[in-house]
Amino acid sequence: MQQQQPKLQVHPWELVEPEFQPQDYNLNATLFALGNGFIGLRGAFEEGYEPEPFADGCYLNGVYASEPITYGESAYGYAKNNQRMLSVPNGKALQIWLDGERFSLAEGTLLDYERRLDMASGLLHRKLRWRSPQGKTLELHSRRLVSLTEKHLYALDFRLIPLDFDAEVRLVSSVDAGLAQAEKSDDPRLASPIDSSDIQLQKTLAEGDSLALIQKVHSSGFTLGTGALHRVECASDCTRRYFVDDCRVSVEYRLAAQRGKPIQLTKYVAHFASRDGSAISTTQLSDYLERCSGKHFEDYAALQRRALDEFWAGSDLELRGNDTLQQGMRFNLFHLFQSLGRGGRTNIAAKGLSGDGYEGHYFWDTEIYILPFFLYTQPQLARGLLEYRHSILDAARSRARELAVKKGALFPWRTIGGEECSAYYPAGTAQFHINADIAYAVRQYCSVTGDTDFLRDKGAEIVIEGARLWLEIGHYNPRRNNQFCINEVTGPDEYTALVDNNFYTNLMARAHLYYACEVYEWLQAQAPQAAAALAQRIGLDADEPAAWRRAADAMYLPQDETLGIYPQDDSFLGKPEWDFENTPADHYPLLLNYHPLVIYRHQVCKQADVILGLFLQSPEFTVEQKRRNFDYYEPRTTHDSTLSACIHSIIANEVGYHEKALSYFQQVARMDLDNLHNNTQHGIHTACMGGTWLCLVQGFAGMRLHGDTLHFNPTIPDGLQGYRFRLQFRESILELDADRESTRYTLVSGAPLTLRHAGESLLLSQPGQSLTAQQANVQEALV
Numbered sequence: 001m002q003q004q005q006p007k008l009q010v011h012p013w014e015l016v017e018p019e020f021q022p023q024d025y026n027l028n029a030t031l032f033a034l035g036n037g038f039i040g041l042r043g044a045f046e047e048g049y050e051p052e053p054f055a056d057g058c059y060l061n062g063v064y065a066s067e068p069i070t071y072g073e074s075a076y077g078y079a080k081n082n083q084r085m086l087s088v089p090n091g092k093a094l095q096i097w098l099d100g101e102r103f104s105l106a107e108g109t110l111l112d113y114e115r116r117l118d119m120a121s122g123l124l125h126r127k128l129r130w131r132s133p134q135g136k137t138l139e140l141h142s143r144r145l146v147s148l149t150e151k152h153l154y155a156l157d158f159r160l161i162p163l164d165f166d167a168e169v170r171l172v173s174s175v176d177a178g179l180a181q182a183e184k185s186d187d188p189r190l191a192s193p194i195d196s197s198d199i200q201l202q203k204t205l206a207e208g209d210s211l212a213l214i215q216k217v218h219s220s221g222f223t224l225g226t227g228a229l230h231r232v233e234c235a236s237d238c239t240r241r242y243f244v245d246d247c248r249v250s251v252e253y254r255l256a257a258q259r260g261k262p263i264q265l266t267k268y269v270a271h272f273a274s275r276d277g278s279a280i281s282t283t284q285l286s287d288y289l290e291r292c293s294g295k296h297f298e299d300y301a302a303l304q305r306r307a308l309d310e311f312w313a314g315s316d317l318e319l320r321g322n323d324t325l326q327q328g329m330r331f332n333l334f335h336l337f338q339s340l341g342r343g344g345r346t347n348i349a350a351k352g353l354s355g356d357g358y359e360g361h362y363f364w365d366t367e368i369y370i371l372p373f374f375l376y377t378q379p380q381l382a383r384g385l386l387e388y389r390h391s392i393l394d395a396a397r398s399r400a401r402e403l404a405v406k407k408g409a410l411f412p413w414r415t416i417g418g419e420e421c422s423a424y425y426p427a428g429t430a431q432f433h434i435n436a437d438i439a440y441a442v443r444q445y446c447s448v449t450g451d452t453d454f455l456r457d458k459g460a461e462i463v464i465e466g467a468r469l470w471l472e473i474g475h476y477n478p479r480r481n482n483q484f485c486i487n488e489v490t491g492p493d494e495y496t497a498l499v500d501n502n503f504y505t506n507l508m509a510r511a512h513l514y515y516a517c518e519v520y521e522w523l524q525a526q527a528p529q530a531a532a533a534l535a536q537r538i539g540l541d542a543d544e545p546a547a548w549r550r551a552a553d554a555m556y557l558p559q560d561e562t563l564g565i566y567p568q569d570d571s572f573l574g575k576p577e578w579d580f581e582n583t584p585a586d587h588y589p590l591l592l593n594y595h596p597l598v599i600y601r602h603q604v605c606k607q608a609d610v611i612l613g614l615f616l617q618s619p620e621f622t623v624e625q626k627r628r629n630f631d632y633y634e635p636r637t638t639h640d641s642t643l644s645a646c647i648h649s650i651i652a653n654e655v656g657y658h659e660k661a662l663s664y665f666q667q668v669a670r671m672d673l674d675n676l677h678n679n680t681q682h683g684i685h686t687a688c689m690g691g692t693w694l695c696l697v698q699g700f701a702g703m704r705l706h707g708d709t710l711h712f713n714p715t716i717p718d719g720l721q722g723y724r725f726r727l728q729f730r731e732s733i734l735e736l737d738a739d740r741e742s743t744r745y746t747l748v749s750g751a752p753l754t755l756r757h758a759g760e761s762l763l764l765s766q767p768g769q770s771l772t773a774q775q776a777n778v779q780e781a782l783v
C-alpha cells in the first residue's frame with residue numbers, strides 16, 4: 001500500500017475536485033456522498049455520466065430485499081437468507097436539453113468545473129461552464145443537501161444561465177427506479193445484483209409539480225415511497241408535460257430561455273419506507289413535500305449549517321500543522337455522522353450509506369471501532385446503536401438455537417434486520433466474539449454515561465443473554481488442566497479460521513462473563529423487580545451466574561513461554577510462515593488471490609487479533625508484553641482489512657514505536673480519500689473511519705478509562721504541531737488541547753472532573769477552569 005498524492009485538493013474543511021476527473025467518477029461518487037443516517041445519496045451527477053452507468057445509488061438505512069442464500073452444498077444450520085440493502089429510486093435525476101442537445105459531461109467541451117463538498121455546511125456544490133457540440137455555452141451551479149433535520153428529505157438546487165444563446169430549454173426531472181446494476185463478481189466484499197422481479201411498481205403520480213412512485217419489495221415486505229416536488233423560476237413562460245413508464249415518472253418543463261437570464265429549479269425529494277403493513281400513499285408523499293417546500297433551499301441550508309455547527313462543536317478534532325491529516329480526520333468524522341442510524345432500530349453499515357459494498361450489512365465494526373467516537377461525543381447516538389442490538393435479540397436467540405445453543409443468544413455476524421446473513425460461516429458465524437464485543441460496548445457505554453436506565457431496561461439483557469452462549473460452546477478441558485476452553489471459533493483475524501482457543505475470543509469472553517455477573521448482581525440489588533422479570537423472561541436459573549464466574553476464573557488463555565507472547569490460538573505458532581518475500585505486490589489482498597485453505601494453513605494475519613485484545617483489555621497487560629506481541633504479529637500481518645492499521649497505530653504508540661504509529665495513522669486518516677485499498681468506489685470504510693478517532697484519542701492522546709477515571713498521556717507525532725478535541729464524560733464536557741510541551745485541560749461545562757495526566761491527578765472543579773500539565777514520557781506514565 002503506497003501513500004499517494006491526493007487527487008482532490010487538500011483543505012481543512014472541504015473536499016474539492018478542481019477539474020472533472022472522469023477516471024475517478026465512481027470513486028468520487030462515494031467520496032461526495034451525502035447522508036443523514038436514513039437516506040444515503042451517492043455523489044453521482046444528476047444528469048448521470050454515460051461511461052459509468054453503475055456509479056449511482058441511493059440507500060435507506062435498514063431497508064433491504066431478502067433472498068435465499070444458494071449453497072452448492074448446504075448443511076444444517078447454515079444461514080438461510082441474505083438481506084441486502086436496496087438502491088431505491090433515483091429522485092435526483094435531471095436531464096437538461098438545449099434545443100435538441102442534451103447536457104452531458106461525456107460530450108461537448110467543459111470550459112470550467114469545480115465540485116466542492118463543504119463539511120462545515122453539509123452542502124455539495126458543482127459549478128461549471130459547458131459548451132455543447134453545437135456551440136451553446138451553459139453555466140450551471142448546483143447545490144445538494146440531505147437534510148439533517150428532516151429525516152425523509154433531500155433537496156437540490158440548480159441555477160442555469162444560457163451564456164451566449166437563446167433556445168428552447170427542456171428540464172426533464174424524474175423519479176427513476178430503473179437503476180443500472182453491475183454484474184456479479186468474485187470479490188466477496190461486493191454486492192450481488194438485485195432480482196428486479198422482486199420489486200413491483202404499485203402506483204405512480206405525475207401531476208402539477210409533483211412526482212411519486214410506490215413500490216413493493218416482495219421478499220422483505222417493505223413498501224417504498226419516493227416523491228419529488230419542483231419549484232421553477234424563470235423569465236419566460238413554462239409548460240409542463242409528463243411521462244410515465246414501468247420504472248420512472250418524469251415531468252418536463254419547457255421554456256424559452258434567453259441569453260443571460262437565469263433559470264432556477266429547486267427539487268425536493270422524499271423517501272419513505274414501511275414494513276408494518278401501513279401503506280404509503282402518493283398523497284402522503286405529495287403532502288409531505290408540499291409542507292417541506294414551504295421552506296426554500298436557503299432555509300434548509302441554514303438548518304443544515306446549524307445541525308453541523310452543533311455536531312462539530314462537540315465532535316471536531318483539530319489537528320494543527322497538517323491539513324492533509326486534518327482533512328482526512330474531518331472527512332471521516334463527517335461520514336460517520338452521515339452514516340449512523342438514529343432511533344435505535346437501525347445501525348451503521350460497514351460502508352455506511354455511501355455504497356452497496358458488503359450489501360449494507362452491520363458487523364462488529366460498530367461496537368469495537370465506531371461506537372467509541374459517538375460515545376464520547378454524542379452518547380445518545382451511541383445508545384441508539386446498542387438499542388438496535390436489543391431490538392434484534394429475538395433473532396439472536398433463534399440463531400443460537402440453530403447452533404444447538406440451548407440458552408442465550410448469538411448475535412449475527414452480518415445482518416440488517418437481525419437475521420444471520422453470513423453465507424461463509426468460517427469467516428462469519430464462527431466469529432462468536434461478536435457477543436463479547438457487544439457486551440464490551442455496553443460496559444463502555446454505561447461507564448462513560450452512567451446511564452443506569454439503559455442498563456436496567458436493555459443493557460443487562462444484551463449482556464446476560466450473550467454471556468450464556470460461552471457456557472454452551474465452551475468446556476472444561478481435562479487435557480488442559482480443566483481450564484475453560486472454547487473450540488472451533490474464528491477470531492477477528494479472518495486469515496485464520498475455525499481454531500481452538502483464539503486468544504482474543506477467550507480474553508473477551510472472560511471479560512464478558514465477569515461483566516455479566518457484575519450486571520446481574522447490580523440488577524438484583526438496584527432493581528430487584530427488573531431482575532426478577534428478566535430472569536423469568538429468559539428462564540435464568542439461580543445457579544447460572546456462579547457458573548459464569550467459574551468459567552471466567554478458569555478461562556484458558558494460550559501463552560508461549562519461549563517467545564514470551566500470546567499465541568493467537570492453539571495451532572497458530574505451529575504453522576509455516578507465509579512467504580512474504582515471494583508474494584508479488586499485486587497478490588494483495590491475499591483473499592482475492594489465494595484459496596482460503598492456503599491462507600489458513602500459514603502464520604499470516606489479515607488484521608489485528610491478539611494486538612486488538614491487548615488494546616481492549618489494556619490494563620491487564622504490561623507495556624513489555626504489548627511490545628513483544630507487537631514485534632511478533634506485526635510482521636505477519638498484511639492489513640488486508642482496513643480495521644487493522646488503527647489498532648497497530650495505537651499499540652505502536654504505546655510501546656514507543658512512534659514512527660510506525662504515525663505511518664499507520666496516516667493510512668487510516670486518508671484510507672478512503674486516497675483510496676488506499678482500491679475499493680472505496682464501493683463505499684467508505686466506516687470502521688476505519690472510527691479508527692481514526694481511536695488513533696488520535698486513544699493512541700496519541702493515550703486516553704484510557706480505568707474505573708471511573710479518564711487517564712491521558714498525550715504525545716504529538718512528527719508532522720503535527722498539536723491537537724484539540726472535546727469529550728463528553730458523564731455530565732461534563734472536557735476539552736484537551738495538546739502541543740509538544742504541554743496539555744491544557746478545560747472543563748467546558750458540567751460537574752467537577754478528576755482526571756489523570758501521565759499518572760498525575762488533576763481536578764477541574766468548575767466550568768471554564770483550565771489546568772496545564774507538562775508532557776511526560778509515554779511508557780513511564782502508562783498505568
Ligand code: BGC
Nearest residue numbers: 350363364365494641643687
Ligand atoms: C474484516 C472484518 C470486518 C468486515 C467488515 C472484513 O474485511 O475482516 O473484520 O468486520 O470486513 O468491515
